[in-house]
Amino acid sequence: KLKYYVGEESDYSGLTIAIAYSNGSVKHFEYNEENKNKFNFQGFDSSKPVDEQKIIVKYEEYSTVYYITIKEIVKLINIKISVLPKTEYKLGEWLNTEGGIIQKQYSDGSTANTILINQYISGWDEVVAGGVGTYTLTVKYKENGVIKKATYDITVTE
DSSP, rough: OOEETTTOOOTTTEEEEEEOTTTOOOOOOOTTTTTTEEEEEEEEEEOSSSEEEEEEEETTTTEEEEEEEOOOOEEEEEEEEEEEOOOEEETOOOOOOOOOOOEEEESSOOOOEEOOGGGGEEOOOHHHHSSSSEEEEEEEEETTTEEEEEEEEEEEOO
């Protein structure tokens, strides 16, 4: 395994080293349950992101190196309504989120859009019960266990 995320444990399964001997022969040794006590690894640290981390592999008296990458886990940090859906309603109309867009912001600075759907909205029950007036609807979006909220106002007239 050559790519890890911050906080991830090392995984050397499947690693194979080749030892070339002076007589020209080459032997391959795979890290597995049977011979893992013959291997020793140094240098693994997934506590922070790094582009090239040197891993030293020792097998009996032989050693070699390879490099891994530790990436930061990208997390949802905020949402906003980048395109509002319908915001003006007549009394008795149904919720309509058509055209609404949620912009998602991530910890690595990237953004992505998601279509706003009725299931993300809370507060509509108050609109139905309340009649004419201005109301704040809450958009609740969940991704990979992270929940973020945004709000927007609507107006109900006769």
